[in-house]
Amino acid sequence: xxxxxxxxxxxxxxxxxxxxxxxxxxxxxxxxxxxxxxxxxxxxxxxxxxxxxxxxxxxxxxxxxxxxxxxxxxxxxxxxxxxxxxxxxxxxxxxxxxxxxxxxxxxxxxxxxxxxxxxxxxxxxxxxxxxxxxxxxxxxxxxxxxxxxxxxxxxxxxxxxxxxxxxxxxxxxxxxxxxxxxxxxxxxxxxxxxxxxxxxxxxxxxxxxxxxxxxxxxxxxxxxxxxxxxxxxxxxxxxxxxxxxxxxxxxxxxxxxxxxxxxxxxxxxxxxxxxxxxxxxxxxxxxxxxxxxxxxxxxxxxxxxxxxxxxxxxxxxxxxxxxxxxxxxxxxxxxxxxxxxxxxxxxxxxxxxxxxxxxxxxxxxxxxxxxxxxxxxxxxxxxxxxxxxxxxxxxxxxxxxxxxxxxxxxxxxxxxxxxxxxxxxxxxxxxxxxxxxxxxxxxxxxxxxxxxxxxxxxxxxxxxxxxxxxxxxxxxxxxxxxxx
Amino acid sequence: xxxxxxxxxxxxxxxxxxxxxxxxxxxxxxxxxxxxxxxxxxxxxxxxxxxxxxxxxxxxxxxxxxxxxxxxxxxxxxxxxxxxxxxxxxxxxxxxxxxxxxxxxxxxxxxxxxxxxxxxxxxxxxxxxxxxxxxxxxxxxxxxxxxxxxxxxxxxxxxxxxxxxxxxxxxxxxxxxxxxxxxxxxxxxxxxxxxxxxxxxxxxxxxxxxxxxxxxxxxxxxxxxxxxxxxxxxxxxxxxxxxxxxxxxxxxxxxxxxxxxxxxxxxxxxxxxxxxxxxxxxxxxxxxxxxxxxxxxxxxxxxxxxxxxxxxxxxxxxxxxxxxxxxxxxxxxxxxxxxxxxxxxxxxxxxxxxxxxxxxxxxxxxxxxxxxxxxxxxxxxxxxxxxxxxxxxxxxxxxxxxxxxxxxxxxxxxxxxxxxxxxxxxxxxxxxxxxxxxxxxxxxxxxxxxxxxxxxxxxxxxxxxxxxxxx
Numbered sequence: 001x002x003x004x005x006x007x008x009x010x011x012x013x014x015x016x017x018x019x020x021x022x023x024x025x026x027x028x029x030x031x032x033x034x035x036x037x038x039x040x041x042x043x044x045x046x047x048x049x050x051x052x053x054x055x056x057x058x059x060x061x062x063x064x065x066x067x068x069x070x071x072x073x074x075x076x077x078x079x080x081x082x083x084x085x086x087x088x089x090x091x092x093x094x095x096x097x098x099x100x101x102x103x104x105x106x107x108x109x110x111x112x113x114x115x116x117x118x119x120x121x122x123x124x125x126x127x128x129x130x131x132x133x134x135x136x137x138x139x140x141x142x143x144x145x146x147x148x149x150x151x152x153x154x155x156x157x158x159x160x161x162x163x164x165x166x167x168x169x170x171x172x173x174x175x176x177x178x179x180x181x182x183x184x185x186x187x188x189x190x191x192x193x194x195x196x197x198x199x200x201x202x203x204x205x206x207x208x209x210x211x212x213x214x215x216x217x218x219x220x221x222x223x224x225x226x227x228x229x230x231x232x233x234x235x236x237x238x239x240x241x242x243x244x245x246x247x248x249x250x251x252x253x254x255x256x257x258x259x260x261x262x263x264x265x266x267x268x269x270x271x272x273x274x275x276x277x278x279x280x281x282x283x284x285x286x287x288x289x290x291x292x293x294x295x296x297x298x299x300x301x302x303x304x305x306x307x308x309x310x311x312x313x314x315x316x317x318x319x320x321x322x323x324x325x326x327x328x329x330x331x332x333x334x335x336x337x338x339x340x341x342x343x344x345x346x347x348x349x350x351x352x353x354x355x356x357x358x359x360x361x362x363x364x365x366x367x368x369x370x371x372x373x374x375x376x377x378x379x380x381x382x383x384x385x386x387x388x389x390x391x392x393x394x395x396x397x398x399x400x401x402x403x404x405x406x407x408x409x410x411x412x413x414x415x416x417x418x419x420x421x422x423x424x425x426x427x428x429x430x431x432x433x434x435x436x437x438x439x440x441x442x443x444x445x446x447x448x449x450x451x452x453x454x455x456x457x458x459x460x461x462x463x464x465x466x467x468x469x470x471x472x473x474x475x476x477x478x479x480x481x482x483x484x
Numbered sequence: 485x486x487x488x489x490x491x492x493x494x495x496x497x498x499x500x501x502x503x504x505x506x507x508x509x510x511x512x513x514x515x516x517x518x519x520x521x522x523x524x525x526x527x528x529x530x531x532x533x534x535x536x537x538x539x540x541x542x543x544x545x546x547x548x549x550x551x552x553x554x555x556x557x558x559x560x561x562x563x564x565x566x567x568x569x570x571x572x573x574x575x576x577x578x579x580x581x582x583x584x585x586x587x588x589x590x591x592x593x594x595x596x597x598x599x600x601x602x603x604x605x606x607x608x609x610x611x612x613x614x615x616x617x618x619x620x621x622x623x624x625x626x627x628x629x630x631x632x633x634x635x636x637x638x639x640x641x642x643x644x645x646x647x648x649x650x651x652x653x654x655x656x657x658x659x660x661x662x663x664x665x666x667x668x669x670x671x672x673x674x675x676x677x678x679x680x681x682x683x684x685x686x687x688x689x690x691x692x693x694x695x696x697x698x699x700x701x702x703x704x705x706x707x708x709x710x711x712x713x714x715x716x717x718x719x720x721x722x723x724x725x726x727x728x729x730x731x732x733x734x735x736x737x738x739x740x741x742x743x744x745x746x747x748x749x750x751x752x753x754x755x756x757x758x759x760x761x762x763x764x765x766x767x768x769x770x771x772x773x774x775x776x777x778x779x780x781x782x783x784x785x786x787x788x789x790x791x792x793x794x795x796x797x798x799x800x801x802x803x804x805x806x807x808x809x810x811x812x813x814x815x816x817x818x819x820x821x822x823x824x825x826x827x828x829x830x831x832x833x834x835x836x837x838x839x840x841x842x843x844x845x846x847x848x849x850x851x852x853x854x855x856x857x858x859x860x861x862x863x864x865x866x867x868x869x870x871x872x873x874x875x876x877x878x879x880x881x882x883x884x885x886x887x888x889x890x891x892x893x894x895x896x897x898x899x900x901x902x903x904x905x906x907x908x909x910x911x912x913x914x915x916x917x918x919x920x921x922x923x924x925x926x927x928x929x930x931x932x933x934x935x936x937x938x939x940x941x942x943x944x945x946x947x948x949x950x951x952x953x954x955x
Contacts, residue, residue, distance in 0.1 A: 079530045092529065099523045101530055200529040205754035233532050234757045310754060313562055316573025317527045321620065333618065337566060360564075360749035369751060 001472055004070055004218045007164055007484075011058065011069050016484060018058065018069040022051035022113050025071040028482045029115055029162045035143065036480075038156040040076045040086055040134050042116040047071070050113045057111075066221055067110035071482075073163035075154050076117040077124055078209065079198040080104050083114075087200050088132035089122045091318050091325045091344035101198020102230045103167060103209045110225060115163050119153030122346045123315065124174055124202045126150050127417050128403055131348040136405055139181060140478035145402045145443060148178030154212050155182040161481025165213040165222055169199055171206045172303050173397075173421025176433035179212050180397035180446025183435045183476025185219045185463065187211045188421075190454045191428030192237035193223075195230030201314040203307035206425040214477055216464035219432065220244040223456060243457040251465045252285035254458075257390035262296040263420055265396040273437025273445045273474075274396055280469055281394075281462070291390060294382040296423065298375050303422040304415055305359050305372040312356025318344065351411060376426055383427045387452035392462055396420050397433040397446040420448060430456045434463045435474035444476045486681035487713045490689075491638035491674060491705065495651060496629050497661045498607060498669035499542045504626035505606045506533035506576065506756075511628070513667045517621035525626035527571030532755050535560070539628040540583065542660040543604045544761055544769050546630050547584025549658045549776060550599050556761045558583050558603075560753040565746055568620050569608040577605035577631075579750040583759065589634075589654075590778075591646045598635035605629050624668075630660075636675065636686065641705050645698060648672070649800075653777040657802045662838055671696045674705060677722065678712045687712070688722040692729050692736055704729040708736050780805055788816035797824055803840035810846030815857035822853070826870045843877030844870070852880040862939050897938065901946045904929040912951070923947070 010016040016024075026044055033039050054069040074080060077087045079097035086092045100108065107114075121131040129137035129152025137152035139145035140160030147156035151168030155178035158166050168175040170188035179186025187210045194209045201207060211222040220243040229238025258278060265271045278288055320326025320340030327343060330336035345353070359368035386393065398417055403409070424431040430453075433446040451459035467475070504511055507524035523531040547554050561579035582603035589597045609625035611618055632651070638644050652663040652670065663670040672695045677687035692708060695701045707729075712722050727736040775783070777799040784795035798820060799805050811819040827844070831837050852873065856866040861884065872883045904926050905912055914922035923944075930943045 077530075079528075085529070087529070095529070097523075097528065097530070099528065099531075196530075197532050198530040201755075232534055234534055234755060309751060313564060313574055313749070313751070316564065316566065317529070317571060319566065319568070319573065321568050322526060322571060323528070333568065357749065360751055362747050362749075365749075365751075 001215060001475075002161065002477060003215045004067070004164055004213070004221060007070055008064070010484065011054075011064065014058070018051040018054035018113065019048065021069065021484060022047050022071060022115075024482045024484045025113075025115050025162065025164075028480070029157070032160060032162060032480050035138065036140060036156055036160060036162070037119055037135050037137050038140075038147070038153040038160060038162055039073070039116040040088060040119050040153065041084060043083055043114050046083065047113050047115055050111055054111050054113070065110045067107065067112040067225055070112050071115045071164045072107060072112045073115055073118045073154050073157040073166040074104060074107070075120055075151050075166070075168045077120060077169060077200040077202075078104055078167060079200070080114070080117065083117065085117065085200070086134070087123045088120045088134055089345065089349070090133045092200075092323075093133065093325060095323050097198075099198065102195035102232060103226050104198065106226045106228065107167065115157075118151065118157060118166060118168070121150035121152070121174075122349050123200070123311070124150040124169055124171055125311070125348050125352050127173070127177060127414050128405075129153060129178070130405070131346055133346060138405065139402060139443070140480055141183065141443060141476060142441070144404055146181065146405050148181030148402070150174040150178075151186075151212065152178045155179050155184060155186065158182070158212050158214060159184050159476065160478045165211065165218055167209060167222075167226065168212050169202075169207055169209045170421075170425065171202050171208075171307060172418045172425050175210045175212060176397050176421050176431060176446070176448060177417070179433040180435075181402040181444065183444030183446075183474070185211070185213050185216060185435070186433040186446075187219050187223055187456070187460070188424060188431050189223060189227060189239070189456055190237075190430045191425075192235050193227045193239050193430070193454065193456065195228070195233040195236045197230055197232040201310075203310040204314060205310060206303070206307055208425070214475060215472065216434070216460060216467050217244070217247060219463070220247055220460045223460070227456070237454070239454060239456060241457065243460045246457040247461050247464045249461070249465045249468050251281060251462055254281070254286040254462060255389065255391045256281055256286050256288045257291035257386060257393045258288060259291050259293045259296070259393065259395065262293040263395040265399040265420075267399065267401045269401050269437060269439040269445050270396045270399065274394070274447050277434075277436045277447050277466065278394065280466055284465060284469055289390070291386055291393070293386065293393075293423070295375065295379045299379065299423045299426055300415065300419050302372045302375045302379065303418065303426055304355070305368050306376060308352045308356035309360050309369050310356065312353045312360065315345075315349070315353055320344070348411070379423070380427050383423065383429070384453070387455075391451070391455070391458055393450040395448045395450065397448040401439045401445060402443040424450050429453060430459055432459045432463050434466060435476060436466075437474055438476075444474065485717075487678050487709075487716075488639060488681040488683075489676060489678050489705070489709050490636050490686060491644060491676045492636035493632075493634045493638065493644065493647065494673040494675070495632045495648070496607075496671045497546070497632065497651075497655055497663060499539060499628040499630060500659070500661050501536060501538040501542060501628055503536055503538075505536050505539045505604070505628035506626055509626065513669070515623050517619070518623060520623040521625070525571075526622050533576060533753075535756050535759065536628065539604055540759055540761060541765070541769060542628070543583045543602065543630050544766065545658050545773065546632070546655065546660050547587065547602050548770055548773055549654050550584070550587035550589060550602065550632070552584035552587035552599060552602060554584055554761060554766060555581055556763070556766060557581075558759045560756040560759065561750045562753050564749045567608070567611070568618060569611045569625070571609070571622060571625060575606055575608065576753050576756065578603035589647055589650055591643060591650065593642065593646060595637070595639070595643050597637045597643070597647050600633045600635055602630050602632050605631060636677075641702050644674075644701060644705065648698065648701070650777070653800055656838065657774055657777050657780075657799075657805075659774075659802065664835065664838070665697050666835075668696055672701055674701065674708075676705065676708055676712070678709060678716065687716075688724050690722065690725055690727050690736075692727045693739070695729055700729055700731050703731070703734055704736060707734055711736065784816070788812055790816060790820055794820050794824060801837045801840065804837060807840065807846055807849065811850040811853040814850065814853050818856055819849070819853045822849070822866070822870055826867055827874065830874050842874060844873045845877070848873060848879050855880055855884075859939055859942070861937070864936050897934070898946065900930055900933045900938075901943065901950055903933070904947065905950055915951070
């Protein structure tokens with residue numbers, strides 16, 4: 001299998017130098033990106049510089065860190081000092097941060113080789129990576145399909161072998177959904193596991209950075225590197241134990257809850273993937289029980305009300321004064337700010353800002369924001385309760401099969417595809433999307449394993465066990481990318 | 485008809501913590517524009533606030549000093565408004581659960597001002613208009629503030645000024661702020677309405693924003709009072725609005741409508757965790773609260789016998805009071821007199837007295853008071869010594885020695901007294917003839933010869949002793 005340990009072995013055995021490996025990835029990225037559009041920026045110079053350092057280290061006979069020399073893609077809403085960070089928006093088209101996000105610091109400290117910055121939905125708002133100012137991300141398995149979103153570029157690059165793994169962010173499903181559409185793993189950790197410092201905020205109380213990778217082992221390996229306490233994020237908790245070392249492959253006695261009534265998919269291929277996965281887990285000795293998820297119908301409106309409210313506040317800073325796009329000609333200060341925002345933001349971003357401003361406005365606050373906030377508290381209480389009797393909740397990642405590009409769903413219909421993923425963000429629980437089936441069009445389908453707070457080790461181990469048991473047959477990497 | 489003004493104040497006090505409220509940038513005043521800045525206080529995309537715990541402690545101290553109830557659990561909220569001085573387009577403040585509530589300030593004219601709440605928040609940057617362009621300096625952005633909100637309990641300009649002076653004194657004493665209006669570390673919003681005297685109903689209020697000197701506050705209130713009374717007397721209605729005081733014209737002017745129609749869209753700041761003060765911390769802060777100016781002043785009057793006027797002047801500045809207390813146990817009145825006359829002359833401004841960077845050390849000051857009080861040197865000499873101490877920072881003994889200001893030694897003193905009697909036979913004769921006044925001439929003579937170093941009482945006694953001997 002092509003994964004991090006595969007590339008690691010190439011380096012360790014000196015079958016390939018890090019520079020050669022990096023060049024192979026850079027070449028395929030440069031070749032494929034014009035059509036795939038997974039990268040907003042390809043950081044060739046940076047990549048070769050890091051590779052040379054790693055090669056020197058190898059020459060000195062030093063041992064390498066877990067991710068040292070491994071090609072990585074970072075979503076373009078994660079601040080990288082000296083490398084432009086656009087959030088796939090015209091607003092930040094030329095924004096070069098002068099500081100590093102904590103999660104990038106951790107990756108950088110590993111000497112992982114940054115191939116480039118991942119395309120995405122503008123400001124991470126969307127489910128198809130079609131709202132990007134830099135164009136649509138195509139699915140590496142079939143260009144007629146989208147890669148999903150908002151971390152579409154990262155998912156496409158990893159599935160297309162244009163990077164060995166990637167770091168994305170997930171506010172309502174933005175890691176898991178594209179991972180599902182692209183046939184790879186996507187882990188959204190517990191809120192607080194990974195520092196948010198330096199990640200351009202969409203919805204602060206939901207945002208969480210996580211891993212996109214081609215196998216469960218890689219996901220655990222990368223998660224261990226990035227999940228550290230960071231005092232710069234007051235909501236950071238960190239994660240104490242190594243999930244990688246706790247991958248046992250045994251799920252005997254594991255209690256899996258399924259909510260066939262509450263979390264149904266509308267797509268037959270998704271449903272059969274769920275059923276098949278349940279059977280595999282049963283065959284391995286896991287206990288499966290039917291559960292009810294209270295307030296599940298309220299999750300979507302609660303998510304969209306609160307996330308948009310926070311987004312409207314978080315995006316207020318883009319006024320054209322300190323950084324980012326700003327209009328050249330204007331009448332006065334107000335004219336400058338409003339025209340900068342009108343021209344700098346795309347439609348979906350504006351839609352959510354307006355929605356969020358509306359639900360926070362006096363006269364509407366109680367009916368929308370306050371009510372949603374109270375519901376959120378109830379949802380948290382109820383769902384936390386489920387994990388007293390269950391280790392894992394198994395559900396579809398997306399209720400529909402991968403979407404075709406240009407399907408032009410209405411905004412609300414598109415929001416509805418977040419129904420299965422957003423609950424984990426509302427509650428702050430860890431959740432991983434695991435490749436688990438295919439459509440008749442041979443497009444990947446993922447299922448989701450949701451765990452209790454800070455039980456990343458439990459869901460990663462379950463994903464690992466499933467992968468071992470099925471021989472990784474649902475993982476789908478495209479042949480387009482790096483062939484080393 | 486007699487009209488009465490009704491005023492409530494919102495006072496912003498900049499806290500003197502070393503670092504800003506949500507980042508580790510310095511809070512120092514001034515500096516080249518945009519040099520006390522980082523990703524957090526300039527609102528860079530992705531940056532997150534990290535609450536400075538010192539700010540909470542300072543806030544609690546301020547609350548305790550104003551007799552507030554402290555909310556051991558409070559929270560931060562976002563207050564939204566768009567203006568270039570606020571880089572995130574929201575200010576992190578406290579909305580419905582402030583750190584402190586329900587305090588009060590007693591004014592010396594007997595009025596009690598209720599303090600509704602004190603909350604912590606971040607300051608904004610500064611917008612500078614330069615010709616047709618705007619420039620922004622974010623150095624001040626993120627400097628911690630407390631906002632002290634009173635009930636509408638003020639009925640006169642006097643009340644307001646007494647309150648602010650008192651507030652200044654308290655904040656300085658507990659060491660949470662230097663309260664320098666000229667540097668903007670104490671600023672005031674005045675909420676004001678008028679009503680017929682005797683009425684218990686409130687009129688429509690206006691808010692005058694951002695007053696930053698006592699003169700401006702006084703002038704703005706007086707102007708606004710006249711303006712509102714004029715409107716009401718001519719049958720009009722006061723409009724509820726936000727005003728700006730133009731100190732050049734002395735008038736209050738309406739701010740643009742946009743700023744009046746603010747909907748702050750408060751909601752809980754998701755990036756900052758619940759603000760908690762532990763019971764231990766609360767107890768510790770309560771115990772560490774220094775004596776407040778009022779208590780101190782009463783102690784000076786009752787225990788040390790100072791006049792109220794002198795005591796008030798001394799307690800106004802914390803460092804001055806502490807300096808005074810270095811010598812107060814020896815001779816409070818002498819120590820007070822030295823400070824209020826001699827030393828204050830050398831540090832005439834508010835800022836200088838607040839900073840109290842004088843060359844005289846408390847130990848040397850204590851020594852000087854001791855020398856004076858015991859009669860080793862007389863007051864005139866003491867003052868000369870003090871002036872030299874202020875210039876050089878030397879110890880009093882050193883100055884006395886160097887400038888030969890020391891009291892004359894016993895033998896020399898007696899010799900001089902004898903000489904005075906010998907050289908002034910006329911005066912001696914007059915004195916003996918019953919002219920008491922003539923005796924002063926003898927004392928004056930001794931003073932001249934000792935260059936003022938002799939003690940007048942001792943001189944008188946010595947002279948009389950010698951004259952008696954003669955007789």
